[in-house]
Amino acid sequence: MEEPSAGRRTRADAKKPTVGLFATCLVDLFRPSVGFASVKLLEDAGCRVEVPLGQTCCGQPAYNSGDRADTAAIAKQVIESFEGFDYVVAPSGSCGSTMKKHYPWLFEEGDPWRARAERFSAKVHELVSFLTDVMGITGVEGRLDQSVTYHDSCSGLRELGVQAQPRALLNSLEGATITEMKDANVCCGFGGTFCVKYPDISNTIVTKKMKAITDTGADMLLAGDMGCLMNMAGKLKREGSNVEVRHVAEVLAGMTDQPAIAGGGKR
Incomplete structure (x- = not known):
């Protein structure tokens, strides 16, 4: 950029x-x-x-x-x-x-x-x-007439304590519904070089994550890390899922005009 x-x-x-x-x-x-x-x-x-x-x-x-x-x-x-x-x-x-x-x-x-x-x-x-x-933002203006589920990325959650913050801002969007997935705080299987070194283990982990996502019935999957999002979006697309995958910043900013990650979703 x-x-x-x-x-x-x-x-x-x-x-x-x-x-x-x-x-x-x-x-x-x-x-x-x-x-x-x-x-x-x-x-x-x-x-x-x-x-x-x-x-x-x-x-x-x-x-x-x-x-x-x-x-x-x-x-x-x-x-x-x-x-x-x-x-x-x-x-x-x-x-x-x-x-x-x-x-x-x-x-x-x-x-x-x-x-x-x-x-x-x-x-x-x-x-x-x-x-x-830091900035004390408690909500954002906008509307999202879709149900979403949120994946907690490992580093953000365990090292920086990022968990409640994205959900609080998402809840401020009119029309948005958050449906929590099972084990939202469990790794998606990406892990940086982990998915390259141990592809079979990585695929097993993301397969479980994909089931947790689709079981929610949510229209959209959100997270705060592109590595996790690309990994999950790729798996969802390969399995024919129509779940839309986006970075949480795009939704909070109201910038969802372009196709979802990996081109998935109903758009």
């Missing part, structure tokens, strides 16, 4: 908190609409948003593979790109948790980068939790 227009700042803008949007690789390459939806939600919440062009991957694939040296090099680039903002926000629990929970441990005590990483990590937030917990 391209950086929103910058440079035309007013005095009112100067009073707004500045947010650097960490777009994430999967959003940038596969689902830019999530990035634009994130910008809309943040601006509606009263933030001034920029998307630093120097950002790259958060380093999670390297980190999960045990490549600490390359992860540290990536972290340095990310930190340098975002140090000037009041907050760093990502529409992803997994990328957010990598930057918030793991960056400081990449550097030894006494290393100047350790202190920089700690300052950086302190201002990193997942998108929906930032809106509710």
